[in-house]
Amino acid sequence: MLKTIRLEDENTQFLKKVESISGEIITVCDQCGVCSGSCPFTDDMDITPANMMRKVQLGQSDVLETETIWICASCLRCMARCPRGLDLSKVAEALRQINLRTAINHIKVEDISPEEAKRLPAIAYVGAFRKLTG
């Protein structure tokens, strides 16, 4: 369970990447946790929003595998209360973008059976074929 955190150059590179995509200076987060308490979805997340920020600060790229970044709905309650004025929804979006830019195809059209194809709404196709969502 416990694993050692490595603090290497690649960790810093990851932090810088998230900072440049999100436009937020993530290093000023002082981990007070007011965002986690404010977030209406914390109970459904696997890590708290403040924990997400912490992981980005230390450049732990396993943050990309968390549910949290997909659960964030950008309601901005965290931003309204952050004493340092950070916008976590932008950070979550940046992390989602990093995932999406790997452009992994999740749906193959040939795998959809004709029965399913009849029942699927058009919007599902649009969503499935959209660039970057795979």
Next chain:
Amino acid sequence: MKIGVYVCHCGGNISEIVDVEKVAKYVDNQDDVVFAKHYSHMCSEDGQQMIINDVKEHNLDRVLVSACSPLFHGETFKNVAKQAGLNPYLIEMVNIREQCAWVHYDDLEKATEKATNLTEMGIDRIRNNNPLEEIKMDIGKSVLVIGAGIAGIQAALDLGDAGYQVHLVEKDASIGGKMAQLSRTFPTNDCAACILSPKMADVTTNKNITLHTYSEITKVDGNLGNFKVSLTHHPAFVDSESCVSCGLCAEACPVSVDDEFEWKISKRKAIYIPMDFAVPNRYLIDVENCLNQKARRKSGKTNVCRLCEKVCPQNCIDFENKPEYLELDIDAIIVTTGHDVFDAGRKPEYGYGKYENVLIAPEMERIIVKKSEGAEVRDIGKKIAFIQCVGSRDEQIGNEYCSRVCCMYATKLSQLIMHSAQVAGADKDIYVFYTDMRTFGKGYEEYYKSTQKMGVKFIRGRPSEIFKNPGSEKVNLRVEDTLNRQIIESEFDTVVLSVGLELSAGSKKIADILKIPKSTDGFLQEAHPKFRPVDTQKDGIFIAGTAQGPKDIPDSVAQASATAARVMRLLNQGSITMDPRKAFVHPELCDGCGECVSSCPYDTISMNADNIAVVDQNRCKGCGMCLSSCHSDALDLNMFTNFQLFSEVKAALKDKRESDKRIIVFADSICTYKLSDSVGNAKNKYSVDTRIIRVPSSSRVTPKLILQSFALGADAVFLGDCEKKSTPFLGSIDAVEKNIKLVKKNLEIVGISPDRVEFFQFVTVMLTKFPMLLNKMETIAKNKGTIPHEKRIKISNSLQEWLFPKNKEI
């Protein structure tokens, strides 16, 4: 005019690089120069004697020493002048060591040329020197201390004990300030009232302290040594001499209102005593709520109620009491006006004022005091939460700073609650929700540990909100335990908000009256954060306590004593000598437009009966900022007159060849000139085309002077000054930026690149930045090429009819 010029070898420091003989020979032929000598050590005993003998023998009326920096040996040669019977302002130094020999050590020919030119500049400057006298002013020993909290009391006592006449002014009815409202004090758990009340009593017994309570300062004029202070004593309607605080009046009074001293957790009457240990110990009538006073205001009836008057055995109640107005003559002022606590209503998510279970820490202090006195207080229940950083470290409400005392007072309050519960055999469950625990003072960390030992739990997380479940007596609190990475949601009987400190409303008012600046955090600004921490930018005004920034009692007391010492240092001399570097007006040139009046941040300029501007010589700081506002050159500055600087610039460009570039550098004495000396000491090379001209502040450099420099042949002009936060002159940096903007605009109109003018704010350690910037200016001058003659003529012509700088465009 007879000028004697001395070129110094500086024991080889100068002569190994600069051909001093050549320099002396060249300037010997200048007009008015009786002779030019060169000598090995001008500052030595022999060198000084040589000047003294020459002045007497040749009747010299000006002496120019071409040697090291005037910041290094200026005083030495001033004394030489005094010994020779010459006015000390008729001797000048030219800096050919730090600003020539030491920075151009690899180009002997160019260095010699520059040294010659610098000496020429000095000669042209000194021709226009006037004999000046230092201004001496007698100074008394009366001090005004504004605000009688613990800081004000401490400063007043120190000064009173030292024999200074102190006027201690307090807007409230009693002295004591915020400390009087505390329960106990960390880290010793002394009862606040017990350690404060003896000090308060000392104020009344000290014969050198005049106490003005229930008073307000309405106006302050003048400056160090002659402040005129207007004071209003508000009517208390009770004679403090005869009142024996028996309290019969309050028993009789039918009106009951919230007690501010008790943070409104209990009631008081409309005639009341602020607190048990009040100084002065007398009752007073609250004008807002007294039935009689209300009736007077409303219908003019004077016979309403008066129950207190009927029962007073001393007959000391007087409903006709009127305000008194006083005028004080004061030599120095100490501002100790303190703080207000943050209004917790500005953080609506914490529900202060909405839920009665949510208190602020000062209310908790009073509950503890009242309870220890055996009074009936609200039950705070078993499970208590403290929320830290309410109104501190929070950019959402605009306070970025840490309030420094909240960690400790929350620790103290939880310790006191825990302790009294243990004594009573009860059980308390206390949680402190913090962002970072900052227990930095002497004995504080130990105090924190002892609180942890008592079983108080500290949880790292900033609560996001407080809410109430329908039908519940308790309040819910939601927070992430950031060390556990889990959300805590729990019910509490009482939540205490640890509110931060802000500058008090009274302090804001006083700052406006005294015209002292505030720093970005909103508190009063000190003159220098490290070395002048209790001075302000205005001479003779000092600050201490929480008006300067959030701090605890020991720091407030230490600062207050520091201000007392600073005041003694000033007033003990009996008189002050002021540099004659003051602005003055040529009355024949002044056309009475009045533009200059508003240009001075120290309000030293006014128009006299003949509508001619006059400068208050006692108050002028000699920065020269006002000169830019004068379109007729009527305003001038001693030691740096328009004519002196113009001659210096002209001389600097006199020997310029077609192939040469010339950068005129205006360096303020405090930072940039000092820095250029350090750069010389470090032997950091820079362009030999620079000519550094010393000014008191770069705001002295008028747009006109910069444009004149271009008209005379400068290729670039560079201005240097201190950073905004460290300059001693209010508003000077803004003024320079405004001037530079105007100059750039005018250059553009003529078709000269605005890049040729640059301004930079230096810190005196930028030993590489300074050469780099000067070299950059040289590169710009080279890249942009020579300014065509007709463009220079165009600037020159436009300056003939120079109108208001602020709306002047060529």
